[in-house]
Amino acid sequence: xxxxxxxxxxxxxxxxxxxxxxxxxxxxxxxxxxxxxxxxxxxxxxxxxxxxxxxxxxxxxxxxxxxxxxxxxxxxxxxxxxxxxxxxxxxxxxxxxxxxxxxxxxxxxxxxxxxxxxxxxxxxxxxxxxxxxxxxxxxxxxxxxxxxxxxxxxxxxxxxxxxxxxxxxxxxxxxxxxxxxxxxxxxxxxxxxxxxxxxxxxxxxxxxxxxxxxxxxxxxxxxxxxxxxxxxxxxxxxxxxxxxxxxxxxxxxxxxxxxxxxxxxxxxxxxxxxxxxxxxxxxxxxxxxxxxxxxxxxxxxxxxxxxxxxxxxxxxxxxxxxxxxxxxxxxxxxxxxxxxxxxxxxxxxxxxxxxxxxxx
Numbered sequence: 001x002x003x004x005x006x007x008x009x010x011x012x013x014x015x016x017x018x019x020x021x022x023x024x025x026x027x028x029x030x031x032x033x034x035x036x037x038x039x040x041x042x043x044x045x046x047x048x049x050x051x052x053x054x055x056x057x058x059x060x061x062x063x064x065x066x067x068x069x070x071x072x073x074x075x076x077x078x079x080x081x082x083x084x085x086x087x088x089x090x091x092x093x094x095x096x097x098x099x100x101x102x103x104x105x106x107x108x109x110x111x112x113x114x115x116x117x118x119x120x121x122x123x124x125x126x127x128x129x130x131x132x133x134x135x136x137x138x139x140x141x142x143x144x145x146x147x148x149x150x151x152x153x154x155x156x157x158x159x160x161x162x163x164x165x166x167x168x169x170x171x172x173x174x175x176x177x178x179x180x181x182x183x184x185x186x187x188x189x190x191x192x193x194x195x196x197x198x199x200x201x202x203x204x205x206x207x208x209x210x211x212x213x214x215x216x217x218x219x220x221x222x223x224x225x226x227x228x229x230x231x232x233x234x235x236x237x238x239x240x241x242x243x244x245x246x247x248x249x250x251x252x253x254x255x256x257x258x259x260x261x262x263x264x265x266x267x268x269x270x271x272x273x274x275x276x277x278x279x280x281x282x283x284x285x286x287x288x289x290x291x292x293x294x295x296x297x298x299x300x301x302x303x304x305x306x307x308x309x310x311x312x313x314x315x316x317x318x319x320x321x322x323x324x325x326x327x328x329x330x331x332x333x334x335x336x337x338x339x340x341x342x343x344x345x346x347x348x349x350x351x352x353x354x355x356x357x358x359x360x
Contacts, residue, residue: 011224012025012165022170025165025177028162029163030153032164034058036177036180039176039177043063043096046069048095052101053322060306071095075325086322097123099126100126102127103130104266107262109136123146123147128149132158149165157223157230160212161216181208229339239259241335252269266294267336278357291336293349296334
């Protein structure tokens with residue numbers, strides 16, 4: 001009989017081998033991956049989880065699913081990633097985890113965060129939703145922290161329409177991840193509390209049906225061998241942007257040394273003060289001319305649901321909660337970095353951007 005979950009196990013094995021980690025747990029989507037990772041880390045009622053506001057709202061949602069408290073923490077304005085110095089200021093006796101989001105595929109300073117959290121009972125979780133293939137300190141993202149989350153729901157180097165993955169080297173985390181993903185059911189004979197017979201399984205946790213499908217896994221297996229080629233082209237596209245924009249002193253790009261290290265989901269371009277008010281018009285005109293520019297991300301705590309719910313910092317912090325993140329959002333345009341883009345298409349994007357700004 002055909003067993004679609006066998007294909008999922010093949011994908012998990014191949015993905016773990018690709019990253020050189022012990023365990024990979026495939027799930028239905030990236031939100032499920034975040035939820036499962038936080039569950040495995042033991043997040044529960046009123047536990048504080050530090051995160052960047054420049055991330056998809058699903059990061060905060062996953063914390064709230066477990067009744068944890070999102071603690072929004074400011075970013076490094078050069079990269080849009082979490083700032084370790086800001087994290088140090090936000091740590092408290094209630095902090096149970098830190099989620100490091102690799103913004104737009106740019107590597108977060110994981111080594112600095114690890115140093116900061118050393119000898120503390122705080123779990124570092126990497127949100128590599130857009131970071132598959134990024135490198136930190138010479139090591140690939142996914143091999144650095146106790147838990148790393150990947151999302152295959154976006155058009156990036158590995159795309160399965162929906163789907164996600166959590167990787168770890170911890171056997172204990174692997175146990176909790178798989179149990180949570182499989183609706184809390186223990187199917188393995190050796191894990192049963194009571195042996196009723198060959199038909200028997202047990203509900204041992206309140207888990208979720210977060211299983212990846214066999215079709216998704218098949219798509220992932222087909223694309224995994226092409227990852228290196230896709231990443232190489234993304235980095236070439238990013239390098240072409242840098243070359244085309246290097247004369248524009250006013251426009252700020254991430255540090256150029258990140259070109260060979262980032263996964264380049266998109267390229268964040270920061271506009272100067274004089275141009276910032278024109279950003280919406282610029283993006284709309286780029287879209288009208290076929291350039292898939294966008295803006296990432298509206299700070300999570302400004303979304304209506306989080307404004308309505310309030311935040312524990314509301315009475316203790318004056319002014320913006322994360323001023324650098326809000327300023328970054330107000331001036332960033334994320335230019336497309338797609339392996340299918342030619343150097344000529346990059347030149348067209350840059351030329352259009354310059355023309356629209358000069359016309360304003």
